[in-house]
Amino acid sequence: MQIDLVCSRCHTRYSWYDPVWQCRCGGLLEVDYQPQIDIDKIGSETQGIWRFRSAIPVPEKVDYLSLGEGFTPLLKLELWGREIYVKQDHLFPTGSYKDRGSAVMITRIKEIGIKQVVEDSSGNAGASVAAYCAAAGIEAKIVVPSTTSKHKVDQIGIYGAEIDRSTSCRSDAEKKAISLSRESYYASHVRDPFFIQGVKTFAFEIWEQLGMRSPDMLILPVGNGTLLLGAYLGFSELYQSGLISKIPRFIGVQASNCAPLVNAYKKKGAQEHETVIKPTIAEGIAIAQPLRNTQILKVISETEGDLITVSETEIKATHHYLVKMGFSVEPTSAVAIAGLKKYSNSIDPAELIVTSFTGHGLKAI
Ligand SMILES: *Cc1c(COP(=O)(O)O)cnc(C)c1O
């Protein structure tokens, strides 16, 4: 597989081995390769996400990093009186789907010889990057806003990562990480294009588990959109490879206390405006200014999807409902399920719907 990196703004090209996470011009990089999913190449000896290694842009000779991530169960459940499939991505090595992305991103970072990285996170991406760095023998510094819950900070520390809690909000943590990255390397789950390349296995696994077909609809929580964009990339590649006849529609759900994407979506064409942000228990998606907002809105419109909000009361009630069913998920994971309840009048009963439990409840006990 020929793999390059190309700037989405000025089209400068880089090799897979160049130690770059963004272009010299500041533009986001994209991985340039020929996506082709070949059913015969889906591994039977490899496990988890690496069964799809032939569709992941990592050169064949590279030893990939694995903590056994992926191939989580796709459980059929009855929620709010409707049948729905739930991808159990809270059952990952570090308790969130972020491990899909970290496994691929840190595989490359290790291979190109980086010894030190910095990442900013509200918790789960930080824990995931810290774990894979521990496995790779890379030093990690994780910048978390001081509001991050104690359990998540402790989890990051367990892996031996250094923790910086000097910033008070998520966007200051990001600025701090970028300034620290001058002396190390920015392993950003939002900017590094290899992260989403790992997350796309979410789509491949769902396709396989549904008997090689696509769902009609995906309903997912959205903050920075790494899950939504990764899932979209995966289904697009399945579509381009002729393995599905349509891409599902994407319904994104945000907490009403932090819903910049929903606001932008509703004010189509209107001037960008400041969104009022309040704290939310859905801390995993509390992102005031999503960097990839244009890409997210494009997925929603191209798939004829929708963006909706749920209130704190709805998130709490849904979290309670899930826990009472025996599922240990963190409150952020209740967002999409609460959205499903709210949105159910707009769904055809025959539609095949998939959602995900994104983060483990032990992170928020
Ligand atoms: C990261 C995360 C999400 C989705 O977040 P994005 O910012 O959209 O990538 C959802 N749930 C949990 C638990 C998460 O950790």
Ligand SMILES: [Zn+2]
């Ligand atoms: Zn550029």
